[in-house]
Amino acid sequence: MKTMKFTPRGFGGDRRDADQVRRDGWREQGVLAVSADDERLSWPERELVRQLGERLYGKREQEARHG
Known part of the structure; x- marks a missing residue:
């Protein structure tokens, strides 16, 4: 069975942590x-x-529930 030799965009590799996503945004x-x-x-x-x-x-x- 052949395996994929590339990783589709958005899969694999390093994921950015939430703070990095916010910083980049x-x-x-x-x-x-x-x-x-x-x-x-x-x-x-x-x-x-909050305001x-x-x-x-x-x-x-x-x-809203607590008034």
Whole structure:
């Protein structure tokens, strides 16, 4: 049986970790993906992220359920 001698795009090789994907998204496309719970941010920064998220996309499900 013959085996494939190449790897189709998107398969095999090294996978980027989530932080690398976010970093590349910011640097290449100006897209920022930030968790409102990211401990690297100060409380005011996390609050700003939460407010921006609510303004653009509405309340998170867990916040909507708890009022």
